[in-house]
Amino acid sequence: MKTLKFLLRKEFKQIFRNPIILRLILIIPMVQLLILPLAADYEIKNINIAVVDHDHSPYSQKLLNKIASSGYFRLTNFGSSYSEAFQLMEKNKADLILEIPSNFERNLAREKNEDLFLAINAINGTKASVGGVYLGQIIHSFNQDIRQDWLPVNQTSTPQIEVASINWFNPFLNYQIFMVPGILAFLVTMVGAYMCSLNLVKEKEIGTIEQINVTPIKKQYFILGKLIPFWLIAMFVFSLGLFVVARLIYGIVPLGSIFALYAFLALYLVAVLGVGLLISTYSNSQQQAMSLAFFFIMIFLLMSGLFTPIEGMPFWAKWIADVNPVTYFIEVMRMVVMKGSGFAELKNHFLIMFGFAVFFNSWAIWNYRKTS
Amino acid sequence: MKQFLAFVRKEFYHVFRDRKTLLLLFGLPIAQIILFGFALTNEIKNTPIVICNYANDPISHQITDKLGAGDHFIVQKQLLSHQEIETVFRKGKVKLIVVFPPNFQYDLYHQNQAQIQLIADASDPNIATTITNYATRIIMDYQQGLSPSKDVPYSINTETRMIYNPELKGTTNFVPGVMALVLLLICVLMTSVSIVKEKESGTMEILLVSPFNPIMVIFSKAVPYLVISLANLVIILLLSVFLLGMPVNGSITLLFAVSALLIITALSMGLLISNVADSQQSAMLISLMGMLLPTMIFTGFMFPIENMPWPLQLISNLVPSKWYYIIVKSVMIKGLGFEDIWQESLILMGMTAFLLVLSIKKFKPRLS
Numbered sequence A: 001m002k003t004l005k006f007l008l009r010k011e012f013k014q015i016f017r018n019p020i021i022l023r024l025i026l027i028i029p030m031v032q033l034l035i036l037p038l039a040a041d042y043e044i045k046n047i048n049i050a051v052v053d054h055d056h057s058p059y060s061q062k063l064l065n066k067i068a069s070s071g072y073f074r075l076t077n078f079g080s081s082y083s084e085a086f087q088l089m090e091k092n093k094a095d096l097i098l099e100i101p102s103n104f105e106r107n108l109a110r111e112k113n114e115d116l117f118l119a120i121n122a123i124n125g126t127k128a129s130v131g132g133v134y135l136g137q138i139i140h141s142f143n144q145d146i147r148q149d150w151l152p153v154n155q156t157s158t159p160q161i162e163v164a165s166i167n168w169f170n171p172f173l174n175y176q177i178f179m180v181p182g183i184l185a186f187l188v189t190m191v192g193a194y195m196c197s198l199n200l201v202k203e204k205e206i207g208t209i210e211q212i213n214v215t216p217i218k219k220q221y222f223i224l225g226k227l228i229p230f231w232l233i234a235m236f237v238f239s240l241g242l243f244v245v246a247r248l249i250y251g252i253v254p255l256g257s258i259f260a261l262y263a264f265l266a267l268y269l270v271a272v273l274g275v276g277l278l279i280s281t282y283s284n285s286q287q288q289a290m291s292l293a294f295f296f297i298m299i300f301l302l303m304s305g306l307f308t309p310i311e312g313m314p315f316w317a318k319w320i321a322d323v324n325p326v327t328y329f330i331e332v333m334r335m336v337v338m339k340g341s342g343f344a345e346l347k348n349h350f351l352i353m354f355g356f357a358v359f360f361n362s363w364a365i366w367n368y369r370k371t372s
Numbered sequence B: 001m002k003q004f005l006a007f008v009r010k011e012f013y014h015v016f017r018d019r020k021t022l023l024l025l026f027g028l029p030i031a032q033i034i035l036f037g038f039a040l041t042n043e044i045k046n047t048p049i050v051i052c053n054y055a056n057d058p059i060s061h062q063i064t065d066k067l068g069a070g071d072h073f074i075v076q077k078q079l080l081s082h083q084e085i086e087t088v089f090r091k092g093k094v095k096l097i098v099v100f101p102p103n104f105q106y107d108l109y110h111q112n113q114a115q116i117q118l119i120a121d122a123s124d125p126n127i128a129t130t131i132t133n134y135a136t137r138i139i140m141d142y143q144q145g146l147s148p149s150k151d152v153p154y155s156i157n158t159e160t161r162m163i164y165n166p167e168l169k170g171t172t173n174f175v176p177g178v179m180a181l182v183l184l185l186i187c188v189l190m191t192s193v194s195i196v197k198e199k200e201s202g203t204m205e206i207l208l209v210s211p212f213n214p215i216m217v218i219f220s221k222a223v224p225y226l227v228i229s230l231a232n233l234v235i236i237l238l239l240s241v242f243l244l245g246m247p248v249n250g251s252i253t254l255l256f257a258v259s260a261l262l263i264i265t266a267l268s269m270g271l272l273i274s275n276v277a278d279s280q281q282s283a284m285l286i287s288l289m290g291m292l293l294p295t296m297i298f299t300g301f302m303f304p305i306e307n308m309p310w311p312l313q314l315i316s317n318l319v320p321s322k323w324y325y326i327i328v329k330s331v332m333i334k335g336l337g338f339e340d341i342w343q344e345s346l347i348l349m350g351m352t353a354f355l356l357v358l359s360i361k362k363f364k365p366r367l368s
Helices: A004-019 A019-039 A058-070 A080-088 A104-111 A127-151 A175-206 A208-211 A219-249 A260-284 A286-302 A315-322 A323-340 A348-369 B004-016 B017-041 B058-070 B083-089 B104-111 B125-146 B169-192 B194-201 B206-210 B214-242 B250-274 B278-288 B292-298 B311-317 B320-334 B338-362
Strands: A047-053 A075-080 A096-100 A113-121 A160-168 B047-053 B073-077 B096-100 B111-121 B155-163
Touching: A004 A019, A019 A175, A019 A219, A019 B278, A019 B292, A019 B311, A047 A058, A047 A127, A047 B311, A058 A075, A058 A096, A058 A104, A058 A127, A075 A080, A075 B194, A080 A096, A080 A113, A096 A127, A096 B058, A104 A113, A104 A208, A113 A127, A113 B250, A113 B292, A160 B083, A160 B125, A160 B169, A160 B320, A175 A208, A175 A219, A175 A260, A175 A323, A175 B125, A175 B278, A175 B292, A208 B125, A208 B169, A219 A260, A260 A286, A260 A348, A260 B104, A286 A323, A286 B017, A286 B278, A286 B292, A315 B017, A315 B250, A315 B320, A323 A348, A323 B083, B004 B017, B004 B058, B004 B214, B017 B104, B017 B214, B047 B125, B058 B073, B058 B096, B073 B125, B083 B250, B104 B111, B111 B125, B169 B194, B169 B250, B169 B278, B169 B292, B169 B320, B194 B206, B194 B214, B194 B278, B206 B214, B214 B250, B214 B338, B250 B278, B250 B320, B292 B311, B292 B320, B320 B338
Parallel strands: A047 A075, A047 A096, A113 B155, A160 B111, B047 B073, B047 B096
Antiparallel strands: A096 A113, B096 B111
């Protein structure tokens, strides 16, 4: 125990000796937490429509007004030909082209049937299909209006199914309340994993590890001495993010048990720092540790469901997401903050994270050799 | 020139000596482009949903079958009370609950109107809107089938064409983004430590006392990474075309040229960081922790940039990969030529020049 105390004192001295790094560790995550959630917004709005109206009738005008007033679309351009509008799409000035044929109103009245032509830039598939559905709904309702205007009352009625949708837990579909916890979780992960993975290898590079190796310090103490300072720093960064940035700036207060959240964080950090240590024991230089850490952090990030839903991934990718500790932490963050979950709902998460913590740390201790 | 070549050779030795890093340098982009090319998508498939059918009549059963028919939903049938819905959502797997009220079919035929309720777990707003849209579309399609449009007078039909990506595949959007991300970050990361490392190990002093122009010292550092990145670029392009099925509709030479431009931009950024940082650790903190998330978000392949508040749209202009992403989409997918991307290319060139000048300015030919 006494050994550990001395080791800790040494580690803290080393960390506090370089104030630049300490400042970077605090400032980088907080600035990002302030800015990035504002940018991370999937809501599909401001869809730019280029309109090619060959008809110029009161009814085509009515339709355009209806589209413009829906709030989802911006009528950016009224061209005279499809090819002109298409050029706008090539230049990213239009996401959607709506072509209204000539004599739209007359044909509709005479032949009781008319086509509209819609071209959607589908490079971003989600945006395209959502935009298509929105516009389809608007045209459908416009169609209903016309029928009501033109048909005698008793004929207007075809059976209508009305779809009413309700959103629970986040009725206004606020993206910030969804993104802030996730981004905070990831930033804390980066702080812990990077710093930890570099630390041990730095001693290898400078050669001071030899001095530790010749002392009778047990390796689990040595590893523990490396782990605890970063555990504390990461805890601090997390609290700063949760109580200062999330609460004061975004007004996000977790609905569930904060105690459960911290208990999980404590366990999670042990697991993530274990990954950092593991990377460290496998590398010989900081550059190696860095590129390895980059590789894993990037996978952790993109396979964690932070930005893209895990639900859409192929089965093998889901499997990777399942063995990714970050997935669980982000899930727990969101469950506690938004759904008000507590220990009862998080039992499985705790068990799995405990498994990760034991696994990574024992691997790291096993792989750290005092003799080369 | 001969001196310069000698220095470049020295840098190559440095890089090739460290076999592990070299392996990573080639392995990283390959693994990432494959992994993310296949795995990243905004599509949502096979979501478990619960149908609470209080109506239990033919039409509600037909709609239920329609909902379960595609690969969007996995349907469970269960009657849930309000409280039970909350417990189901808390557990986290089920994302949507469809409620048919009692007398659904009767209302539909006798009052010509009936309501279906969709209750979504909106803790993930993205999933909630997407699956609500899927379900709405399926129900609307069914309703159209109830009253074939020919019988109803005054019908407006829409003929929709999906351009560039008719199958709405996620790869078309994500592969160019991942390309930009991987190329940029790896180049920045690797060069950012190059100068600082010499400072740390003390060999910088030796370089500085040599009669060689200090600016050339900086340039020679970037050359090996330029070569490696170009090799990586070829591999990445081959993989995305042959493995991920990305089209190359435009000129491949043009694509290669602008990619090389992005690589050079990234290298100059790395050099700048390396000049400013005092230790490998801080260089890495800046280049990884500082750049990973902002690059990912501001490139625009995750979140549409036009949705962001305007100050952030301004910030996004500073991210080189944003411009590269626009170029790659234009050249690879839309098949446009240089006349349509010269502005973006010019911006990248401007950035490169600025970063290079700045890092030369910041380079101190003296130790402390």
